[in-house]
Amino acid sequence: MSDTTQTIEPIVKGRGIVKRYGRVTAIDHSDFDLYPGEILAVIGDNGAGKSSIVKAICGAVQPDDGEIVIDGEKVHFSSPIEARDKGIEIVYQNLALSPALSIADNMFVGREIRKPGIMGSWFKMLDKPEMQRIAREKLTELGLMTVQSINQAVETLSGGQRQGVAVARAAAFAKKFIIMDEPTAALGVKESRRVLELIKDVRSRGIPIVLISHNMPHVFEVADRIHIHRLGKRHAVIDPENYSMSDAVAIMTGAMEPPPIEQQQLSPK
Amino acid sequence: MADVQKSTRNRQDFENTLDSSDANVASFVYEQKGFVAKAQHFLHGNPTMVPVIVLVASVIIFGLIAGERFFSPFNLSLILQQVSIIGILAAAQSLVILTAGIDLSVAAIMVLMSVISGKLAVELGVPAPLALLIGFGGGIGAGLLNGFLVTKIKLPPFITTLGTWNIFYALMLWLSGAQSIRGEDIDNTAPLLKIFGQAISVGSARITFGSILMVIVFAVLWYLLNKTAWGRHVYAIGDDKEAAELAGIRTDRTLISVYALAGLVAAIGAWASIGRVGSISPTSFYEGNLQSITAVVIGGISLFGGRGSILGALFGALIVGVFQSGLRLAQVDVLWQVFAIGWLIIIAVAIDQWIRKVSS
Numbered sequence A: 001m002s003d004t005t006q007t008i009e010p011i012v013k014g015r016g017i018v019k020r021y022g023r024v025t026a027i028d029h030s031d032f033d034l035y036p037g038e039i040l041a042v043i044g045d046n047g048a049g050k051s052s053i054v055k056a057i058c059g060a061v062q063p064d065d066g067e068i069v070i071d072g073e074k075v076h077f078s079s080p081i082e083a084r085d086k087g088i089e090i091v092y093q094n095l096a097l098s099p100a101l102s103i104a105d106n107m108f109v110g111r112e113i114r115k116p117g118i119m120g121s122w123f124k125m126l127d128k129p130e131m132q133r134i135a136r137e138k139l140t141e142l143g144l145m146t147v148q149s150i151n152q153a154v155e156t157l158s159g160g161q162r163q164g165v166a167v168a169r170a171a172a173f174a175k176k177f178i179i180m181d182e183p184t185a186a187l188g189v190k191e192s193r194r195v196l197e198l199i200k201d202v203r204s205r206g207i208p209i210v211l212i213s214h215n216m217p218h219v220f221e222v223a224d225r226i227h228i229h230r231l232g233k234r235h236a237v238i239d240p241e242n243y244s245m246s247d248a249v250a251i252m253t254g255a256m257e258p259p260p261i262e263q264q265q266l267s268p269k
Numbered sequence B: 001m002a003d004v005q006k007s008t009r010n011r012q013d014f015e016n017t018l019d020s021s022d023a024n025v026a027s028f029v030y031e032q033k034g035f036v037a038k039a040q041h042f043l044h045g046n047p048t049m050v051p052v053i054v055l056v057a058s059v060i061i062f063g064l065i066a067g068e069r070f071f072s073p074f075n076l077s078l079i080l081q082q083v084s085i086i087g088i089l090a091a092a093q094s095l096v097i098l099t100a101g102i103d104l105s106v107a108a109i110m111v112l113m114s115v116i117s118g119k120l121a122v123e124l125g126v127p128a129p130l131a132l133l134i135g136f137g138g139g140i141g142a143g144l145l146n147g148f149l150v151t152k153i154k155l156p157p158f159i160t161t162l163g164t165w166n167i168f169y170a171l172m173l174w175l176s177g178a179q180s181i182r183g184e185d186i187d188n189t190a191p192l193l194k195i196f197g198q199a200i201s202v203g204s205a206r207i208t209f210g211s212i213l214m215v216i217v218f219a220v221l222w223y224l225l226n227k228t229a230w231g232r233h234v235y236a237i238g239d240d241k242e243a244a245e246l247a248g249i250r251t252d253r254t255l256i257s258v259y260a261l262a263g264l265v266a267a268i269g270a271w272a273s274i275g276r277v278g279s280i281s282p283t284s285f286y287e288g289n290l291q292s293i294t295a296v297v298i299g300g301i302s303l304f305g306g307r308g309s310i311l312g313a314l315f316g317a318l319i320v321g322v323f324q325s326g327l328r329l330a331q332v333d334v335l336w337q338v339f340a341i342g343w344l345i346i347i348a349v350a351i352d353q354w355i356r357k358v359s360s
């Protein structure tokens, strides 16, 4: 199954990543690979270190050891801004929205559009109508929002609507890859479906996605490969075509031994 | 184990009804019953309305009590003049409070810079414009020190500025030798320092340049906070600093710029204060820090950060001025002015808490 003559290089290649929070070792010499054009699902128990490893990749936390290579280049992001400048977007598990700011302001925070001409270049004036137009367009595409509500403060939205804003923000700006940390956790059936369709859309635009989720049907529906994280390590990588959901859960929880390395799907088929 | 579950590669069965489901998405209609809930929502969206209403109401009430003398153009322009310095300090204070911080040192920065500019221009013969520029630079430097301690050393703003307040105050006493620089000496050597004491007369109203400066300071800061990306970042940081950082804001850099700008505004206030007081006195504006916080709080800017408009601080300063003027004209003892301001602060914070409940 695994192809050792594989020539495509991973977009993200993490080796021996370690992250400690005080005395807790959240990531313990873990590897991580994301390949071009794929949807990589990451599953694991609560506290397995899924959020920590993706945060290390996007610069939100700094790993204590190991190396991360993105597009063949070793990186040491000291903040998420540096990752973002490289076209990497992430939907955080806690969303990272500013409650008092409007939906439009939140979508463009840190990359605001200024008015053309001297109003923009000299007086730094924001082009609010343009930002609102784009934000409205992106949210309508996602079907999560009515169009009148774009200037509404995010704190007046429901949990699921907020999640929609965070997902739309990431999808709108990603150039290289997107990480989504439980993007459908708060969403209803219909809205989850939209996000899954969006994830497939993004893949068809050629942008790979890391999807962290506890929802096995979702994972098995969209994932090309499933990275199973256990006790801070990459435990196994499996092909969803060859394993059932209960197998995946059994491996994840330690009830079943992971398949031997040559049967794992360490790179795409 | 290798039983391929083809069905799991497609939508779930229960999702098939989605095709026939209502395609409308939730719209945001607030079916709030009752006037109180509506008012709460309105105020949540328009946080400056509270101070505006209080300002208008207090003008009407004191107008009724004190009569024509209160409404005379002279008295109204006098109120503007009297609040101008605290107003400028409140503008500086608002910037910091919007980031969920507090700056106890603004008035100390102001007095220190007025002493520095005065010493240089009046006693050391430095050209007045240069002396003022040095004062501005000093204000920025003092603000940078606050910003550095808050962001890089990670000290709480309250403690940081409590410390620098004392430091700046002591420096100011040392430089001034606890002596005032007399008004005549300023007039003779560097009249530019007192320019904001001059006024244009419109009828019986006397509008000082200092009052105009205060309005300009508020207008410029309002523009920065509401029309530029920097301003949005200030609000986002005050709201939730960690989220702002993750969302891609350089929070430390923005915070340092906020403290530096507050220092610059305080130094601009220093120039205006020389005109207002007529001399440079080390004992002036000792309570300016607290008075500026009072104006900000009465103006509806939340001490928890991220909420409120800087124009609220202008209205807050005016409310204090109106109360003081009205109670004085009504010949009420000064102690009752203090008493009334105390209640205003408490009521303002209570209203802020109430408005914030909308979201939770």
Ligand SMILES: Nc1ncnc2c1ncn2[C@@H]1O[C@H](COP(=O)(O)OP(=O)(O)OP(=O)(O)O)[C@@H](O)[C@H]1O
Binding pocket: A021, A022, A024, A025, A026, A044, A045, A046, A047, A048, A049, A050, A051, A052, A053, A093
């Ligand atoms: N900021 C932090 N400070 C201290 N410990 C942390 C911090 N963040 C995570 N941890 C610890 O690191 C470990 C891994 O946490 P992480 O959030 O990566 O798990 P997760 O796999 O994303 O879990 P979940 O499924 O619940 O989201 C946990 O034991 C957690 O307690």
Ligand SMILES: [Mg+2]
Binding pocket: A050, A051, A052, A093, A181
């Ligand atoms: Mg997590």
